[in-house]
Amino acid sequence: xxxxxxxxxxxxxxxxxxxxxxxxxxxxxxxxxxxxxxxxxxxxxxxxxxxxxxxxxxxxxxxxxxxxxxxxxxxxxxxxxxxxxxxxxxxxxxxxxxxxxxxxxxxxxxxxxxxxxxxxxxxxxxxxxxxxxxxxxxxxxxxxxxxxxxxxxxxxxxxxxxxxxxxxxxxxxxxxxxxxxxxxxxxxxxxxxxxxxxxxxxxxxxxxxxxxxxxxxxxxxxxxxxxxxxxxxxxxxxxxxxxxxxxxxxxx
Amino acid sequence: xxxxxxxxxxxxxxxxxxxxxxxxxxxxxxxxxxxxxxxxxxxxxxxxxxxxxxxxxxxxxxxxxxxxxxxxxxxxxxxxxxxxxxxxxxxxxxxxxxxxxxxxxxxxxxxxxxxxxxxxxxxxxxxxxxxxxxxxxxxxxxxxxxxxxxxxxxxxxxxxxxxxxxxxxxxxxxxxxxxxxxxxxxxxxxxxxxxxxxxxxxxxxxxxxxxxxxxxxxxxxxxxxxxxxxxxxxxxxxxxxxxxxxxxxxxxxxxxxxxxxxxxxxxxxxxxxxxxxxxxxxxxxxxxxxxxxxxxxxxxxxxxxxxxxxxxxxxxxxxxxxxxxxxxxxxxxxxxxxxxxxxxxxxxxxxxxxxxxxxxxxxxxxxxxxxxxxxxxxxxxxxxxxxxxxxxxxxxxxxxxxxxxxxxxxxxxxxxxxxxxxxxxxxxxxxxxxxxxxxxxxxxxxxxxxxxxxxxxxxxxxxxxxxxxxxxxxxxxxxxxxxxxxxxxxxxxxxxxxxxxxxx
Ligand code: SF4
Ligand code: SF4
Numbered sequence: 197x198x199x200x201x202x203x204x205x206x207x208x209x210x211x212x213x214x215x216x217x218x219x220x221x222x223x224x225x226x227x228x229x230x231x232x233x234x235x236x237x238x239x240x241x242x243x244x245x246x247x248x249x250x251x252x253x254x255x256x257x258x259x260x261x262x263x264x265x266x267x268x269x270x271x272x273x274x275x276x277x278x279x280x281x282x283x284x285x286x287x288x289x290x291x292x293x294x295x296x297x298x299x300x301x302x303x304x305x306x307x308x309x310x311x312x313x314x315x316x317x318x319x320x321x322x323x324x325x326x327x328x329x330x331x332x333x334x335x336x337x338x339x340x341x342x343x344x345x346x347x348x349x350x351x352x353x354x355x356x357x358x359x360x361x362x363x364x365x366x367x368x369x370x371x372x373x374x375x376x377x378x379x380x381x382x383x384x385x386x387x388x389x390x391x392x393x394x395x396x397x398x399x400x401x402x403x404x405x406x407x408x409x410x411x412x413x414x415x416x417x418x419x420x421x422x423x424x425x426x427x428x429x430x431x432x433x434x435x436x437x438x439x440x441x442x443x444x445x446x447x448x
Numbered sequence: 449x450x451x452x453x454x455x456x457x458x459x460x461x462x463x464x465x466x467x468x469x470x471x472x473x474x475x476x477x478x479x480x481x482x483x484x485x486x487x488x489x490x491x492x493x494x495x496x497x498x499x500x501x502x503x504x505x506x507x508x509x510x511x512x513x514x515x516x517x518x519x520x521x522x523x524x525x526x527x528x529x530x531x532x533x534x535x536x537x538x539x540x541x542x543x544x545x546x547x548x549x550x551x552x553x554x555x556x557x558x559x560x561x562x563x564x565x566x567x568x569x570x571x572x573x574x575x576x577x578x579x580x581x582x583x584x585x586x587x588x589x590x591x592x593x594x595x596x597x598x599x600x601x602x603x604x605x606x607x608x609x610x611x612x613x614x615x616x617x618x619x620x621x622x623x624x625x626x627x628x629x630x631x632x633x634x635x636x637x638x639x640x641x642x643x644x645x646x647x648x649x650x651x652x653x654x655x656x657x658x659x660x661x662x663x664x665x666x667x668x669x670x671x672x673x674x675x676x677x678x679x680x681x682x683x684x685x686x687x688x689x690x691x692x693x694x695x696x697x698x699x700x701x702x703x704x705x706x707x708x709x710x711x712x713x714x715x716x717x718x719x720x721x722x723x724x725x726x727x728x729x730x731x732x733x734x735x736x737x738x739x740x741x742x743x744x745x746x747x748x749x750x751x752x753x754x755x756x757x758x759x760x761x762x763x764x765x766x767x768x769x770x771x772x773x774x775x776x777x778x779x780x781x782x783x784x785x786x787x788x789x790x791x792x793x794x795x796x797x798x799x800x801x802x803x804x805x806x807x808x809x810x811x812x813x814x815x816x817x818x819x820x821x822x823x824x825x826x827x828x829x830x831x832x833x834x835x836x837x838x839x840x841x842x843x844x845x846x847x848x849x850x851x852x853x854x855x856x857x858x859x860x861x862x863x864x865x866x867x868x869x870x871x872x873x874x875x876x877x878x879x880x881x882x883x884x885x886x887x888x889x890x891x892x893x894x895x896x897x898x899x900x901x902x903x904x905x906x907x908x909x910x911x912x913x914x915x916x917x918x919x920x921x922x923x924x925x926x927x928x929x930x931x932x933x934x935x936x937x938x939x940x941x942x943x944x945x946x947x948x949x950x951x952x
Binding site for chain 1: 560561562563580581601602604605606607608609629630631632633634638645646649650653654655656657659713716717719720722723726727730731732733734735736737739740749769772773775776779780946947948951
């Protein structure tokens with residue numbers, strides 16, 4: 197017992213002060229939200245489009261457009277671009293309430309905070325989620341799970357992952373939704389009582405990501421269920437997921 | 449393998465030089481080699497017109513060599529499994545993917561409910577085979593007080609899906625059957641379909657918690673095929689990343705084991721320490737799982753003196769925290785009572801079913817690619833092998849802890865003596881002729897094996913991935929026999945196998 201108390205003293209208090217204090221600092225090499233520079237593309241250039249593994253980029257009228265729902269943040273487009281039209285910031289706030297909202301337009305600075313007041317009223321102080329992995333690679337799952345550890349302590353916002361869909365207010369889904377998981381996902385959703393939410397986490401869940409063209413998978417959760425919150429990344433940084441959840445329930 | 453062709457780890461051989469034996473010869477030579485202590489690391493099919501060419505890759509640990517041989521089959525062939533249990537899942541897979549039946553196989557159930565691959569010799573699924581994932585004829589135990597428990601695919605925690613079917617007598621598990629496939633994304637097939645810009649990303653996401661392990665295995669094949677020599681610096685950085693991945697997962701597992709027996713202090717400390725280790729990988733490349741770090745030819749990010757210094761400092765403090773958190777486990781009699789003797793596998797069973805990695809070492813089997821088939825940095829810097837004895841939860845926990853210790857020392861050493869050189873070199877040209885390349889990497893769960901079969905240049909006619917979980921899930925099923933069903937979470941966590949790495 198003494199040993200346990202000693203260890204407790206040694207380990208100290210580790211929960212971050214965010215969102216009351218500053219946001220945790222992102223690693224220097226972190227690849228966050230893209231910054232697109234309007235009208236800078238060289239004529240007829242498609243270098244980024246050709247380089248992108250997930251067809252996340254399109255070029256229109258001399259400017260690149262980037263779909264955060266498909267992006268796996270590999271920077272291939274940036275490396276391929278001869279005119280410096282694409283760069284990546286360290287901004288980790290990327291969650292959106294609509295699929296269209298995930299398309300980055302050239303010159304975009306910051307996105308508007310999420311609307312959806314009903315959700316804030318209903319779940320603002322208590323949100324119980326059931327996580328379903330439907331073909332996720334275990335990175336999105338792991339960085340969702342990490343929010344439960346003492347460093348992040350999701351519980352202090354009244355958000356908790358529960359063991360049964362019957363106890364949940366909604367689902368947090370990862371993965372492109374494999375054909376083999378479709379039925380289980382539908383059944384789990386049906387088991388959650390109304391009103392209910394669906395949160396999609398990661399490029400796979402948002403658009404099918406790398407697997408969008410596979411017969412073995414769907415193109416993300418919207419193929420199967422209505423989605424209330426989209427959190428981009430491959431996998432999203434825990435800060436990105438936390439920020440999305442807190443915005444959704446109106447805590448920031 | 450007398451009749452097989454020997455090659456080193458990350459060796460390549462022209463496909464035309466891979467011995468093509470009669471089915472009976474191949475069987476004989478595999479069985480004889482296994483008798484001699486070799487291990488089946490891969491057995492898979494690749495179509496060649498209307499016949500299926502079966503490839504067997506064996507690891508001869510005491511020679512430090514691999515060997516490969518092949519045979520051609522059409523509708524069926526006599527199964528190896530009855531005499532060689534470690535072939536059991538490989539042969540189920542061959543049947544599921546290609547419809548070629550290993551006759552005499554005792555248990556030809558689906559592996560991952562994937563639809564049959566398209567090829568000239570293809571046959572439709574048997575009418576009695578269900579297309580619905582998880583719908584199989586589970587083995588049933590009958591009798592008074594015998595009952596069945598079904599768990600999954602959706603589990604209680606934030607984890608991947610899989611189905612577990614227990615046959616219990618009271619609290620005691622008589623038999624556990626594990627049915628997977630829910631995570632099947634069709635990656636192997638996609639690599640063959642378009643060997644293109646997504647391939648590297650597929651490797652990074654085969655098993656997201658093993659990004660470095662799988663990506664390294666893939667890149668080493670490409671580098672071997674193209675005759676590319678990495679700089680010593682790139683090798684060292686890859687080694688650092690692989691060991692960080694191992695430490696992060698092992699410490700997370702030790703915490704989770706503590707959690708499963710309700711020992712909360714270690715659970716909460718280790719959860720955080722795991723995050724600190726992932727953040728070291730993010731310091732290296734911006735991503736906590738090592739995405740975009742490794743590519744054919746080296747690494748995308750260098751470790752400059754500033755990063756090395758931060759990493760050294762943080763690692764030292766992580767080590768102190770980890771030691772204080774984990775020492776609590778070994779000092780608490782209540783913990784030891786729950787770890788010892790639970791979920792034990794004996795080394796004969798482990799040997800027979802071809803167990804690898806932490807689980808194998810915990811049974812006393814000295815299986816570690818870094819030692820037996822060293823590559824890259826491990827040719828120069830030797831990491832001691834952690835070996836357990838009893839094959840139980842305790843042994844698997846202890847092996848993990850020792851490996852954290854060894855990896856910490858290794859990373860600190862590497863940071864102190866990073867060789868100079870460019871972190872990345874341009875890769876050479878793929879040979880025009882078809883080749884076979886094999887690479888083994890010791891991921892944190894165990895042996896990762898990638899076999900690439902090129903068609904011409906950088907197009908693949910076959911790409912086989914064997915995650916350590918493929919060998920080890922069956923070990924978990926056997927470890928559960930005669931255990932309390934309430935100990936399943938603990939046993940499961942002590943193996944901590946990958947669902948998507950198995951389902952591909
Ligand atoms: S960073 Fe995103 S948009 Fe750019 S190439 Fe990679 S996936 Fe495509
Ligand atoms: S989005 Fe990326 S990290 Fe998340 S499950 Fe898909 S492949 Fe894995």
